[in-house]
Amino acid sequence: MMRQLLILISILNIMELEAQTSNYKFSHMESTDAPKESIWHIWTDVSNWKNWDKGLKNAILPGDFVQGAKGILIPDSGPRTRFIVSEMVVGSSYTFKTKIPLGWLVVTRKLEVNKDKTLFTHEVEFTGILRKVWSNIMGKRYKAVLPEVMSEIKKIAEIRV
16 A cells, blocks of 8 residues: 555655646746845835846736735736735735636745845746646747746846845
8 A cells, every 4th residue: 555655645746746847837947135124125026027027018907916816917918817916925925827728827926035135936837727728839939938938027126126
């Protein structure tokens, strides 16, 4: 029984690793000397997302950035989409999602401090039965620009210090 449990855990770990390196679930982490509050401010200032998020023409959030808040994303190309802030730990992390046919595009952003460095992570996941289709349509591009996007956030945060 114990051996079967260890095999199952190993398989799940491999599946998670595969998902993290796929086009339907991926992430990027950066570190900075800027305080985590600077990154948090950049990430929660929706009207300025267009200044660092490549491919985004505009983002609109009528009201405060809180769990349950709903806004609109306007990409450089393609239709505008609605998003909802579905989870939040103020000052540390949040998740927003936007509906795609038969699934969701889920973005999670996390902050932590380690040895006087702020570590910030941006995760992207496509869910639903068409996740591989959507990840091939959008995920490859998102994954390719994510390091540049995170570098731009870092630059903005460090200028503000």
